[in-house]
Amino acid sequence: MSDATSPAAAPVTPEVVHAHGLTDHEYAEILRLLGRTPNLTELGVFSVMWSEHCSYKSSRKHLKQLPTEGPRVLHGPGENAGVMDIGDGLAVVFKIESHNHPSFIEPYQGAATGVGGILRDVFTMGARPIASLNSLRFGAILHPKTPYLVNGVVGGIGGYGNCVGVPTVGGDVYFDECYDANILVNAFTLGLAERDRIFTGKARGAGNPVVYVGSKTGRDGVHGATMASESFSEDAEQRRPTVQVGDPFTEKLLIEACLELMRTDAIVGIQDMGAAGLTSSAVEMAGRAGSGVELELAQVPLRERGMTPYEILLSESQERMLLVVHPESVAEVRAIFERWDLDAVVVGRVIDEPVFRVLSEGRPVADIPVAALTDAAPAYDRPAQRPPRQDEIQRLDADALPRPESMTRVLEQLLGSPNLGSREWVYRQYDHYVRGNTVLAPGADAAVIRVKGTSRGLALTVDCNARYCYLDPHAGGMAAVAEAARNLSCVGATPLGLTDCLNFGNPEREDVMWQFSQAIEGMREACLALEVPVVSGNVSFYNETDGVSIHPTPTVAMVGLLEDVTRIATPWFKEEGDLVVLLGLNRDELGGSEYLKVVHGQVAGKPPAVDLVLERGIQRTCRLAVEQGLLSSAHDVSEGGLAVALAECCIAHPDRAGFGAVIEIEHRGRADALLFGESHSRIVVSLKERHCGLLQDIATQENVPMAVIGEVDGDRLAINDLVRAPVQRLRNIWSTALERYVK
Amino acid sequence: MRWGVAVFPGSCDDDDVVHSLRHVLGHDVRTLWHKDPFDGRCDGVVLPGGFSYGDYLRAGAMARFAPVMQGIVDFAATGGLVLGICNGFQILCEAGLLPGALTRNESLRFVCRRVTLRVEHARSPFTRTARPGDLLEMPVKHGEGRYYADALTLDELRDHGQVLLRYADAVGGTPDAANPNGSVENIAGVCNRRRNVFGLMPHPEDATEELLGGVGGLTIFSSMAAEVERRNGA
Numbered sequence: 001m002s003d004a005t006s007p008a009a010a011p012v013t014p015e016v017v018h019a020h021g022l023t024d025h026e027y028a029e030i031l032r033l034l035g036r037t038p039n040l041t042e043l044g045v046f047s048v049m050w051s052e053h054c055s056y057k058s059s060r061k062h063l064k065q066l067p068t069e070g071p072r073v074l075h076g077p078g079e080n081a082g083v084m085d086i087g088d089g090l091a092v093v094f095k096i097e098s099h100n101h102p103s104f105i106e107p108y109q110g111a112a113t114g115v116g117g118i119l120r121d122v123f124t125m126g127a128r129p130i131a132s133l134n135s136l137r138f139g140a141i142l143h144p145k146t147p148y149l150v151n152g153v154v155g156g157i158g159g160y161g162n163c164v165g166v167p168t169v170g171g172d173v174y175f176d177e178c179y180d181a182n183i184l185v186n187a188f189t190l191g192l193a194e195r196d197r198i199f200t201g202k203a204r205g206a207g208n209p210v211v212y213v214g215s216k217t218g219r220d221g222v223h224g225a226t227m228a229s230e231s232f233s234e235d236a237e238q239r240r241p242t243v244q245v246g247d248p249f250t251e252k253l254l255i256e257a258c259l260e261l262m263r264t265d266a267i268v269g270i271q272d273m274g275a276a277g278l279t280s281s282a283v284e285m286a287g288r289a290g291s292g293v294e295l296e297l298a299q300v301p302l303r304e305r306g307m308t309p310y311e312i313l314l315s316e317s318q319e320r321m322l323l324v325v326h327p328e329s330v331a332e333v334r335a336i337f338e339r340w341d342l343d344a345v346v347v348g349r350v351i352d353e354p355v356f357r358v359l360s361e362g363r364p365v366a367d368i369p370v371a372a373l374t375d376a377a378p379a380y381d382r383p384a385q386r387p388p389r390q391d392e393i394q395r396l397d398a399d400a401l402p403r404p405e406s407m408t409r410v411l412e413q414l415l416g417s418p419n420l421g422s423r424e425w426v427y428r429q430y431d432h433y434v435r436g437n438t439v440l441a442p443g444a445d446a447a448v449i450r451v452k453g454t455s456r457g458l459a460l461t462v463d464c465n466a467r468y469c470y471l472d473p474h475a476g477g478m479a480a481v482a483e484a485a486r487n488l489s490c491v492g493a494t495p496l497g498l499t500d501c502l503n504f505g506n507p508e509r510e511d512v513m514w515q516f517s518q519a520i521e522g523m524r525e526a527c528l529a530l531e532v533p534v535v536s537g538n539v540s541f542y543n544e545t546d547g548v549s550i551h552p553t554p555t556v557a558m559v560g561l562l563e564d565v566t567r568i569a570t571p572w573f574k575e576e577g578d579l580v581v582l583l584g585l586n587r588d589e590l591g592g593s594e595y596l597k598v599v600h601g602q603v604a605g606k607p608p609a610v611d612l613v614l615e616r617g618i619q620r621t622c623r624l625a626v627e628q629g630l631l632s633s634a635h636d637v638s639e640g641g642l643a644v645a646l647a648e649c650c651i652a653h654p655d656r657a658g659f660g661a662v663i664e665i666e667h668r669g670r671a672d673a674l675l676f677g678e679s680h681s682r683i684v685v686s687l688k689e690r691h692c693g694l695l696q697d698i699a700t701q702e703n704v705p706m707a708v709i710g711e712v713d714g715d716r717l718a719i720n721d722l723v724r725a726p727v728q729r730l731r732n733i734w735s736t737a738l739e740r741y742v743k
Numbered sequence: 744m745r746w747g748v749a750v751f752p753g754s755c756d757d758d759d760v761v762h763s764l765r766h767v768l769g770h771d772v773r774t775l776w777h778k779d780p781f782d783g784r785c786d787g788v789v790l791p792g793g794f795s796y797g798d799y800l801r802a803g804a805m806a807r808f809a810p811v812m813q814g815i816v817d818f819a820a821t822g823g824l825v826l827g828i829c830n831g832f833q834i835l836c837e838a839g840l841l842p843g844a845l846t847r848n849e850s851l852r853f854v855c856r857r858v859t860l861r862v863e864h865a866r867s868p869f870t871r872t873a874r875p876g877d878l879l880e881m882p883v884k885h886g887e888g889r890y891y892a893d894a895l896t897l898d899e900l901r902d903h904g905q906v907l908l909r910y911a912d913a914v915g916g917t918p919d920a921a922n923p924n925g926s927v928e929n930i931a932g933v934c935n936r937r938r939n940v941f942g943l944m945p946h947p948e949d950a951t952e953e954l955l956g957g958v959g960g961l962t963i964f965s966s967m968a969a970e971v972e973r974r975n976g977a
Binding site for chain 1 (some may be wrong): 752753754755756758759763778783793794796797798799852853854855856857882884886892946948949954955956
């Protein structure tokens with residue numbers, strides 16, 4: 001490979017190796033695998049393929065703990081997205097992915113390209129994207145940078161998602177100072193495919209042409225994968241040139257052209273060019289097929305002149321795909337892409353020899369065994385240790401908390417707080433109707449879309465309480481899964497499967513690895529108990545700035561199935577005279593609550609514990625009751641506790657002013673713990689009195705505590721002698737909470 | 744009823760229009776590809792919503808030069824019914840088939856929400872099955888939907904009864920709060936003077952099934968079908 005050095009003549013020195021984010025040990029391993037010194041281009045290829053982002057080197061060992069199998073799983077982790085059978089010959093394809101660092105540096109483009117990337121992961125498998133979600137974490141709402149970041153990220157998600165014609169049907173947004181210098185932007189997309197027409201990223205069949213389609217390649221995003229695998233420091237802004245720029249219009253054309261091509265028999269394998277661009281898509285496709293790929297870079301459509309092989313291989317320009325097609329289909333591929341005004345160029349071929357071979361005008365510039373980049377990528381069993389401070393942060397002296405004078409005032413304060421106020425200001429900027437399937441728009445416990453041509457529906461939600469995970473990562477991981485499943489159950493859907501986006505700090509720190517392993521263990525237990533397999537996911541480490549980590553944030557996006565999409569429940573009260581019933585138990589758990597943070601300024605205590613047996617029973621009870629048409633409404637109790645949940649039942653109706661309720665709950669403990677404690681496994685339902693017996697039968701059968709706690713009545717919310725407030729007033733406070741801060 | 748639905752690169756709501764017309768109303772529908780000339784063999788043409796050509800220059804500014812548009816302009820000139828929804832409305836204004844222009848929302852943000860529309864005139868092919876004062880509910884979803892026309896044009900629109908729909912509240916008033924984008928005089932949809940070309944920002948195709956929240960949009964399509972039936976019968 002002496003010739004290979006000429007296009008990239010810079011010598012590979014220890015400084016160059018370190019600048020590529022490779023350790024001395026990793027570089028020694030590269031020398032061993034190659035049997036020679038890599039040239040600079042090859043070093044670049046190794047650095048991205050071995051980056052945390054692409055190789056999962058710190059997480060792989062732990063990810064294996066997660067249950068990935070189930071009767072409906074068609075493709076689990078390892079493909080571009082997870083695939084599950086929903087009957088009628090149809091499958092859903094879904095995944096969530098992070099775009100955290102780019103979004104902090106350049107919020108609009110960072111978030112926009114996050115949406116673009118996850119869309120490609122889904123349609124590359126043959127699925128028409130039909131719904132998106134996003135999960136956002138920003139710093140303290142009063143941090144001077146937060147409004148700028150919120151506006152940029154929300155604008156970017158809307159700008160991209162609206163333009164490609166995929167509805168954004170839900171999501172979550174939280175504010176906490178732990179994200180001041182490292183926001184989280186996690187994007188999820190779900191697509192619908194024919195069960196028997198799933199496409200995978202495999203470069204099979206020596207001699208088959210490799211075809212590049214979509215946008216031209218520019219210098220943007222060179223080394224994005226490496227950036228995503230490093231910690232931030234104060235000079236993060238200087239990284240702006242490594243953030244890619246999105247073009248949703250081209251993405252829209254790419255979706256239509258690819259789906260049109262997928263109706264033919266031209267495609268052998270297909271993969272989008274995401275992180276690490278052309279390199280990772282070619283290498284991963286070869287890796288999955290046990291083959292090799294030879295590329296000729298002179299054929300790659302370029303946006304700029306004078307790009308080096310190094311830059312072409314590592315560019316993360318957006319809206320590009322790599323196909324392996326049958327030789328006789330090349331003309332057909334070209335014709336379809338020409339119809340959509342997109343480039344389609346043969347840039348290489350599949351070869352038997354399992355190597356990644358790159359030529360530039362016939363001269364070799366890289367020649368690396370595929371396995372050296374994939375299977376032989378380093379895997380670490382990094383040390384994990386519970387930090388001593390964990391005991392300290394879990395300590396909470398509830399008796400020392402001052403008793404609020406007015407619980408009504410506290411409720412108002414919570415409803416107007418950044419984390420509990422209405423999210424309408426955000427989701428109003430997203431098209432949630434396009435494609436004509438949206439049965440339940442954002443604002444309910446879960447979004448519901450119908451599956452055209454069937455009686456079925458799909459429910460979607462995304463959840464994670466990172467404060468719980470910070471206080472106790474095991475309980476927090478468990479809670480994320482449990483709450484997502486509970487949200488689906490509240491609309492009446494049976495959880496099918498989940499995809500996770502594991503946002504953590506620096507894995508080279510023992511306490512972070514402990515958080516990571518604990519959260520996964522908690523998630524695993526909940527997945528097993530609730531029978532929800534993990535079918536895809538993404539790990540985002542190094543979410544720290546100047547040595548300070550974010551709270552561990554294992555975001556869970558879960559998809560549920562409704563056999564009859566006309567049988568769903570919504571959270572808001574419907575009619576005066578309906579009884580209000582609580583499924584589950586109030587346990588006076590104040591640890592980690594929003595109340596503790598907002599009112600007392602404390603993040604402390606043990607987060608509420610999840611009883612998985614009770615959780616399962618509660619969820620089944622709710623689903624059965626919805627299925628039998630017993631319920632007028634159903635809403636889960638989460639952040640803000642029972643009082644906030646009841647208030648939401650009164651005020652959350654998207655069109656109507658809402659109904660009041662008179663609530664009387666038997667209780668002996670602390671009033672604030674009853675009202676604002678966040679015990680899990682609770683659902684507030686309302687129903688006709690005549691249905692109460694049937695609900696009781698189900699609850700008894702499922703071994704679930706149930707209590708009638710009041711009645712839908714009037715235009716004010718009254719809880720015992722503790723809370724008394726006009727619904728209209730609560731609604732005003734809640735509905736303007738967010739825009740007061742970020743507008 | 745035979746419909747033609749134009750498809751530009753970047754059209755997003757074309758599938759939704761086709762679905763509503765074909766599966767909800769049971770009509771014949773064909774798509775009109777932007778690169779192909781249009782032969783005029785339809786009873787009604789829909790320009791759907793979306794971001795034609797990415798709307799990078801100005802919403803609708805590029806699409807009016809598409810090959811399919813000449814045929815649609817000719818079709819309108821012979822009295823054919825043309826409906827422009829959202830981006831389609833923007834294209835019709837850019838093409839000079841409708842008066843006025845659609846500018847950035849007053850909030851400078853994209854807005855997606857359900858709105859209530861008051862039918863101003865039933866004397867049009869697009870509202871003939873309704874009565875003046877009827878309230879129709881359907882979603883809006885756009886970043887550039889603020890209708891603007893100068894005072895002279897507004898007078899003309901009024902004199903000739905060309906404003907067919909206004910943003911209204913639940914009781915049929917037209918306060919600012921009911922106006923999602925700052926459109927002048929709460930105007931949501933206007934037709935040309937000949938009354939055969941109509942553009943509106945709200946999406947009737949997203950309000951044709953109870954399952955999806957209501958059927959306020961059916962009025963527009965049913966009116967057009969009734970008009971075609973009347974013409975064919977005459």
